[in-house]
Amino acid sequence: MELDKMLCEENATLLGVLYTINTNTKGTAFIVDQSKILLGVVTDGDVRRALLSGKQLDTKVSEVLQNHYVIGSLGDSYETLLSKTNSKIKILPIVDENKRVVDFFEYRTDITTPVSSPYLKGNELKYVTDAVLSTWISSTGKYIDQFEQEFATFSECDYGVAVSNGTVALHLALATLGIGEGDEVIIPDLTFAATINAVLHANATPVIVDVEKDSWCIDPLEIKKAITKNTKAIIPVHIYGQPCEMDSIMELANQHNLFVVEDCAEAHGATYKGRKVGSFGHIGCFSFFANKIITTGEGGMCVTNDAKQNLKLRQLRDHGMSKEKRYWHEEVGFNYRMTNLQAAIGVAQMEKVNEILDERMSIGSMYSSGLNGMNGFEMQKKLQDREKVVWLYSALIKDNKRDEVLKELKEQGYDARPFFYSLSEMEIYQDYAFSNKNSLEISSEGINLPTYVGISDDVIQNVSKHLERFIDK
Ligand SMILES: Cc1ncc(COP(=O)(O)O)c(C=O)c1O
Incomplete structure (x- = not known):
């Protein structure tokens, strides 16, 4: 408990107080009796001043306690607590009606707890080192094949095509399906801009529709209303880990002969009726940005069950070059490849x-x-x-x-x-x-x-x- 680290018993020495302050790293200790009743507040500055005035490290803290210190009361509003802080007092104990310390308030302007942080405590470093030592650091190497296979299996798809990020995964998917000028692509209003940017970069026209109130995902009823003779595809986004209503979406797609590209950037492993997202549409797209469920730093993957799309995804990912004839280009493609270094991290992530x-x-x-x-x-x-x-x-x-x-x-x-x-x-x-x-x-x-x-x-x-x-x- 963070609070326990702030407490120091009344019979502690100044050295003991320094230990407490050193442990809590907050520059302050709350001095309490055995029932945690507050007796005073001592800062590292107070200890320093006491030592300079001739006290010893084995002096009892009770000898240097002062009467003036600031406290918060249980039930104080945030504003009240904030008003008790200033440039010197940034931390104060919160006490109940018996003056027992029950909490503390700290005013901080620095962000110490991030919203997200990658988990890299497995074999990430080992595999990246191995990739470096192998000298295969660009987009050929054993980790790419392994990562593609393992992630495709995890997503219950036959093929995985690793790319440099989730945005280009979407763009590559649209290009592979031949979506371009004059084609309308239905997307949800609530999504990250990458979804719509990919459509615009494919020179197609996005049609933004509303989401369901309950799931926050694209609403199939709104998709239905928005379909025109120019509609070519739907991009359901499994937003914030929530799967879209895939039966209705696939039914509409089948009725109107539309492609479905699933944006699964935020939903690795989510299922609809027991089946993994990414495996419903023609192509599923994932992101492995550092804040995602698994990461490769930057990175993405297209998954599909269609052998032809798999080949086309690979060809377009690699400048549209023929797989049989090197430097012979059959399509105007891109360089959307993932490196073996990124895939090495991906393989380690897949283990966990x-x-x-x-x-x-x-x-x-x-x-x-x-x-x-x-x-x-x-x-x-x-x-x-x-x-x-x-x-x-x-x-x-x-x-x-x-x-x-x-x-x-x-x-x-x-x-x-x-x-x-x-x-x-x-x-x-x-x-x-x-x-x-x-x-x-x-x-x-x-x-x-x-x-x-x-x-x-x-x-x-x-x-x-x-x-x-x-x-x-
Ligand atoms: C819904 C959605 N789609 C696409 C992307 C794009 O992924 P990336 O950042 O890897 O390009 C993201 C990620 O940020 C996302 O949240």
Whole structure:
């Protein structure tokens, strides 16, 4: 417990106080009796001044305690606590009515807890070193084949084509399917800009439709309304780890002869009716950016069950060059290749992918059990047939309080993120908007909380506590 590290018993020596301060790294110790009743607050500066005035390291701390110190009371609002801090007092004990220390308040402007952090504690370094020693550091090498095969198997697809990031995975998929000028591609309003940028870079026309209120994913009813004779494809985005309603989407696609490119950048391992996302459409696209469920630093993958698409993806990824005749180009292609170094990290990540997913799930459960049922807080829904994964823990903060909550967390040293803006809100994409009502609301209320393997229970509890205190206000 972080609080325990702040406490120092009244009969401690100055040396003992220094030990406490050294452990908590906060420059302050709260001096308490055996019942944790507060007797005083001592800073590293107080100890220094005491030593300079002739006290010894074995002097009892009780001899240097001063009467003047600042405390917070249980039930004080954030603003009250904040008003008690200044340039010198950045940390204060919070006491109950018996003056027992029950918590502490710390004013911090630095972000110490990131929203996300990659888990690289397996064989990542070993395999990257191996790749370096092998001298195969560009886009040929054993790790690329291995990563492609393992990730395709994980995604329940026959083929995997590794690329340099998730955005080009989407672009490559559209190019492979022949989507271009004059073609309309239906995408959700609530997504990262990469989804729409890929469509625009393919010279096709995006059609932005609204998302379902419950799942935050593209709404099949809105897709249906937006289909025209020019529609060529749908890009369902499994947003924030939540799978889209794939049966309805595939049914519409089949009825209207449309391609489906799944954007699975945030949903590795999520399932719909027991089947992995990425395996429903013609091509599934993943991102391995450092904040994603598994990472290769930068990186992405297209997965497919179609042997022909697999070959075309590979050819276009590699300048459109013939696989039989070197330097003979049959298509105007790209250089979208992944390096063996990135794939080496990917292979190490695949060794732990299920462990990572389980760990993220239990982080999600811990947040949910602390926050569930709180007024003004709506956690991401678990829907029938859809087994979501936890990418970043995502929730809605109602009553226009989202931005204040973000500010509060930031001030407490916790990085949290708002949801993506609705694409249709941004001037450069506005002309492509078809419908956006739910998306606008969700986007203005959504928050992502710190989520990464290795996050401590204390952080989750503290973040929840700050949220609770603030939302209940
Ligand atoms: C929904 C979505 N699509 C696509 C991407 C693009 O992935 P990358 O950052 O690897 O290009 C991202 C990731 O940031 C994303 O969140």
